Amino acid sequence: MxxxxxxxxxxxxxxxxxxxxxxxxxxxxxxxxxxxxxxxxxxxxxxxxxxxxxxxxxxxxxxxxxxxxxxxxLPPIDVPDAPSRLTISGTGLTHLGSAKERQAMHAADTQKLSEAMTDSMRMFQWGVEGGRPSPGEIGIAPEWFYKGNGSMLKAPFASLSIPAHAEDGGEEAELAGIYIVGEDGAPYRIGLTAGNEFSDHSFEKRNYLNLAGSKLRNCSLGPELLIGGSFQSIAGEVRIEREAKTIWSKGIVTGEENMCHSLANLEHHHFKFEGHRQPGDVHVHFFGAHSLSFGDGIVLQDGDWMEVHFEGFGRPLRNPVRVEKTDEKKLITAHPLA
The missing domain is CATH 3.10.330 (Vcp-like ATPase; Chain A, domain 2)
Known part of the structure; x- marks a missing residue:
């Protein structure tokens, strides 16, 4: 290792x-x-x-x-001179903590939370029932999302931006698998690394269908890439600092023992798509977060620092928050070439 x-x-x-x-x-x-x-x-x-x-x-x-x-x-993985050959994606609702927070996020009130099961909790329950198939068998598909290509990947200590059009930005402390596709079209796991997946939770909270757009934000990895490490049970901590003081922190756990999906099942359902098996391409796949500061009412501000640390994965990943300050949201116009 x-x-x-x-x-x-x-x-x-x-x-x-x-x-x-x-x-x-x-x-x-x-x-x-x-x-x-x-x-x-x-x-x-x-x-x-x-x-x-x-x-x-x-x-x-x-x-x-x-x-x-x-x-x-630098980020612990990239494709030099060809960032479009790196795909960033992830799976959600893989940890019990994340499912509870998502349920609360999308329930309109306490009564609905107690009486009805949201789509998020249904998907989580499917994972509990079928996300850990026997060897050689295929389990239930997890929730999957796309974050962008290598241009969205930021180095340790680089700022993670809340765009002017966004409603907020929040840390997501996770482990990510790093993969390359061989010339034979087979995926190979290079290693694992700590990550801050960073998403717009306020936008997602408005409607679950906003999940896809809420994930299109930059993110960070590292600083170290672990080669040959175990994915059974990994403990860690995530913290938010403001003006050099910790305003929120929480212990977190990940790994297969703390998840409803096995690693093999997550990997199968990502690489079953032919488009994800193009020789020479690199894939960064986030495995899901245990806890979010957003769930405890924390609103990140410009200049806050986010820190993610997992035992056995080396030094902490640290990134500051940068809020894009514009008076008006810029209209993006497509120019006709007819």
Whole structure:
């Protein structure tokens, strides 16, 4: 089990093996994408090849992480020069906590919450009943959503923006699976990483059918990509800071033991679509959130910091909130070419 980061100094980039308190750069590759493609071509395992190439420059991780180095962190996966070849998606209603919060979000009042089951809770219940099929069998499909391509993926410490047209923006502390499609059309799991999926929960709350639009926001991953880690039960914490003080925090859990869908079932229902099996494409797939600050009435403000940390996944992922400040919502016009 190893952890990798991607770093850049503006002129060049590196892949580095995390050896706390240092980063050991790999020789011969400039991206994890390049490293993975080499492994697929030569039949090597990713962890073995990464360790074999980790003979480059040694950097102090603290200075890279705190921004005092010329090197800065990149997302732990990208497709250099071709961001459209990276698809960001996710599944919701996979954790009991998320189902409870979604039920409350879409129930009009307390009486309705107690008397009726929303569509969200029906889908969650289907997952409880059929989301963990026996080996070799296909289970019930989970909720699925699209977030965008690689242009929406932000580095650790980069701002996550609430657009002028949005109603709000809120953190979603999750783990994400990172995948590449081989030349044979088969998906390969590269590893797992911490993520902040970031969504417009106020817009979604208006109507469940707004879910698709609420997810079209930027997001962040990392800083570290875990290779060979377990997905059984992972504990973590999510916090919101305002003016250097913690205004909200909560312990979170993820992994198969805390979910109604198995990892294999989530992966099958994502990659069953032929369009998701195009050779050379990369997929970032969020596995669902346990708890949201939005559910506790927190409204994120410009300058707030969001922090996501999972045990065993290295250093915390931190991102500030940036609210786009415009007096009027800009009208986007399509220009005819007739």
């Amino acid at each position: 190893i952890r990798l980061v991607q770093i850049s100094n503006g002129d060049s980039r590196r892949v580095a093996l995390v050896e706390e308190p240092n980063l050991r750069c790999l020789i011969g590759v400039e991206s994890i994408y390049e490293l993975v493609r080499q492994c697929l071509l030569h039949g090597d395992t990713l962890s073995k090849q990464a360790v074999a190439l980790a003979h480059g420059e040694v950097l102090q991780y603290d200075s890279v992480y705190d921004g005092s180095s010329d090197w800065h962190l």
